[in-house]
Amino acid sequence: MTENTTNNNQGTEKKPDKTIKPRFNTNWIFAVLAVSLILFSLLNGGKPVQKTTTSEIKEMIANRDIEKLIVINKDQAEIYLKKEALESGRYPKLPTKPGTGFGMSLPKANFTYTIGDMSSFEPFILEAQKSAGYTEKELIYPDYQTRKNYLVDALSWLLFPALLIVLWLFLMKRMSGGGAGGAGGIFSVGKSRAQIFDKDTNVKLTFNDVAGLEEAKTEVMEIVDFLKNPKKYTSLGGKIPKGALLIGPPGTGKTMLAKAVAGEANVPFFSISGSDFVEMFVGVGASRVRDLFKQAKEKAPCIVFIDEIDAVGRARGRNANFGSNDERENTLNQLLTEMDGFGTNMGVIILAATNRADILDRALLRAGRFDRQIHVELPDLTEREAIFKVHLRPIKLEKGFDIGFMAKQTPGFSGADIANVCNESALIAARKNKTVVEKQDFLDAIDRIVGGLERKSKIISMVEKKTIAYHEAGHATVSWHLEHASPLFKVTIIPRGKTLGAAWYLPEERQLTTREQILDEMAYALGGRASEELIFGKISTGALSDLEKITKQAYAMVSFFGMSEKIGNISFYDSSGQSDFGFTKPYSEKTAELIDQEVNLIIAESYVRAKEVLKNNIKGLTELAELLLEKEVIFSEDLERIFGKRKADLLKEERKAEAKSKQTEAVTETATPEKTVKKSKTKDKA
Numbered sequence: 001m002t003e004n005t006t007n008n009n010q011g012t013e014k015k016p017d018k019t020i021k022p023r024f025n026t027n028w029i030f031a032v033l034a035v036s037l038i039l040f041s042l043l044n045g046g047k048p049v050q051k052t053t054t055s056e057i058k059e060m061i062a063n064r065d066i067e068k069l070i071v072i073n074k075d076q077a078e079i080y081l082k083k084e085a086l087e088s089g090r091y092p093k094l095p096t097k098p099g100t101g102f103g104m105s106l107p108k109a110n111f112t113y114t115i116g117d118m119s120s121f122e123p124f125i126l127e128a129q130k131s132a133g134y135t136e137k138e139l140i141y142p143d144y145q146t147r148k149n150y151l152v153d154a155l156s157w158l159l160f161p162a163l164l165i166v167l168w169l170f171l172m173k174r175m176s177g178g179g180a181g182g183a184g185g186i187f188s189v190g191k192s193r194a195q196i197f198d199k200d201t202n203v204k205l206t207f208n209d210v211a212g213l214e215e216a217k218t219e220v221m222e223i224v225d226f227l228k229n230p231k232k233y234t235s236l237g238g239k240i241p242k243g244a245l246l247i248g249p250p251g252t253g254k255t256m257l258a259k260a261v262a263g264e265a266n267v268p269f270f271s272i273s274g275s276d277f278v279e280m281f282v283g284v285g286a287s288r289v290r291d292l293f294k295q296a297k298e299k300a301p302c303i304v305f306i307d308e309i310d311a312v313g314r315a316r317g318r319n320a321n322f323g324s325n326d327e328r329e330n331t332l333n334q335l336l337t338e339m340d341g342f343g344t345n346m347g348v349i350i351l352a353a354t355n356r357a358d359i360l361d362r363a364l365l366r367a368g369r370f371d372r373q374i375h376v377e378l379p380d381l382t383e384r385e386a387i388f389k390v391h392l393r394p395i396k397l398e399k400g401f402d403i404g405f406m407a408k409q410t411p412g413f414s415g416a417d418i419a420n421v422c423n424e425s426a427l428i429a430a431r432k433n434k435t436v437v438e439k440q441d442f443l444d445a446i447d448r449i450v451g452g453l454e455r456k457s458k459i460i461s462m463v464e465k466k467t468i469a470y471h472e473a474g475h476a477t478v479s480w481h482l483e484h485a486s487p488l489f490k491v492t493i494i495p496r497g498k499t500l501g502a503a504w505y506l507p508e509e510r511q512l513t514t515r516e517q518i519l520d521e522m523a524y525a526l527g528g529r530a531s532e533e534l535i536f537g538k539i540s541t542g543a544l545s546d547l548e549k550i551t552k553q554a555y556a557m558v559s560f561f562g563m564s565e566k567i568g569n570i571s572f573y574d575s576s577g578q579s580d581f582g583f584t585k586p587y588s589e590k591t592a593e594l595i596d597q598e599v600n601l602i603i604a605e606s607y608v609r610a611k612e613v614l615k616n617n618i619k620g621l622t623e624l625a626e627l628l629l630e631k632e633v634i635f636s637e638d639l640e641r642i643f644g645k646r647k648a649d650l651l652k653e654e655r656k657a658e659a660k661s662k663q664t665e666a667v668t669e670t671a672t673p674e675k676t677v678k679k680s681k682t683k684d685k686a
């Protein structure tokens, strides 16, 4: 029941590379484009061929410099000069050797000429030669060629689409949010966003890393076993369950348990969060559910884990946004049909986690969907110790560190809280430049997590400081003198987080609370206000949090736990979470009035009791408050010095002594024959 140490929670999680489709790398397109551009320019030759004019051609003809003439594509003439002409010096701009294209064997023309009118070009050439005195034999006729540069053509065709593709890919990348999370983009909107963990993507977490949670572990292990050898179960006629729902408060290790399943199962493991189904677009959630189950069926046997299933599984028809057909409902309906849609032995098992089982749709919880509900609770003392052991592995501890003590100091902490304590304590020790983490660092970390950041610099006037001290001393005094109160271990008037001072108790770890315990608890919660009134004759707003707590408790006593005589053994508690209590109360106006009266009475009585205790111990109260003002933090030892032993402890000792004396009595009485049988057990123990 532990989360990994908070900071490496995300870190150890391997990104499964399976879901990421082979992506077309846009860089390739740029490379291809660049290469083709280079080729293009190379094929066209290094230097562009010189252009020439009509008069220059006439001159060339007159000098008898032209070797041949080639008309290309009817609009260009290439003029090749004789070797002697080039060497003659009449063409200083041209190289003496005929140029060649890069790497091509074709000789290169010396001049090009753009033909204006094709029909008059040949006559013009011939005329010019004749007038230059060329004989019929010497006459040069132009050759005609059609040349096509296929490469250039192809490239120019390709260039435009390529550019478009590049642009498109770029836009897609932007749309999918910088490519975060791998698959994205507008076309994958209806795809499930599940991460797949296969045999190759090794999840390192195993059941050994999960401390505590023994029952939940065995239950989940069985699910893994179902997938590994289903025959064992089906041969006896049993059906493999379709799903299991992990229910429990936050931080108790539901996700952790699922991760361990992934690590142990050796079957594909799909992990998705309930909120991943939810999207603005209509129908997307449902199609994602479909896609998820399609993928899962392809990979069966496998496990699908839906975290925070309440995001989709909330009961239908409740708090509907004016219109019963909203997107979330469609998603849930799809989930319901998918879960019931395939045969039992398809080998797909759904695990889901939630901390709000009460708001889930009933249809989701019925057998055939989530057949099993695994409750994951807050760890008890021994479980906390086990969790501490897991999280203390990486931490350098001082010698003789008492893990059991830490477990005692952290009632009501979840696995995640404990992980946080361990981490925070290491940070605190590091801040103090220590080489090992000490007990005090852990205590500071616990205070920090329970109470928030210490705010020593907060300016508080002397009058206020005094009020705070007497308020807290009031709590302490009352709780010290009540039999059923939780043991107090620390009182502080250092402001922390949102509170100005606090009295810290170590609540007993019990499953049941008696009426007397609640009443005592309420009395000492009122001790703060009572003390203010008694000492200063004035009350302050500071008691807000105390009053809030006791009011809730009193109403719970009367309307839930049947602890008031006038209302009787009636409970208006609704564990089904299905009915709409919010608007209509399940009781009459008269009962409502009666409830309010009873609540008032209980609170008034508690207040009187608190004041009574304070009046009887006013000397101790002032002593305590003065000590608080001086030391700011005091512990149970100081209280014991002022008041003597706690009432509850005194009573406990009394009872022990009583039992002991009875025991000795019993030993001496063993001679009496009737009593021997009854007392023999006690004797064995002794």
Ligand code: NHX
Residues within 6 Å of the ligand: 467, 468, 469, 471, 472, 475, 498, 499, 500, 501, 502, 503, 528, 541, 542, 543, 544, 545, 546
């Ligand atoms: C405040 N908080 O918010 C201060 C910081 C009586 C010595 N004004 O019962 O911290 O006074 O035993 C609006 C108005 C909270 C908002 C009044 C929010 C009062 C805790 C209560 C110690 N210890 N109370 C306690 C305490 C407070 C509160 C409010 C508000 C105090 C007391 C809060």
Ligand code: ZN
Residues within 6 Å of the ligand: 471, 475, 525, 528, 529, 542, 543, 546
């Ligand atoms: Zn208080």
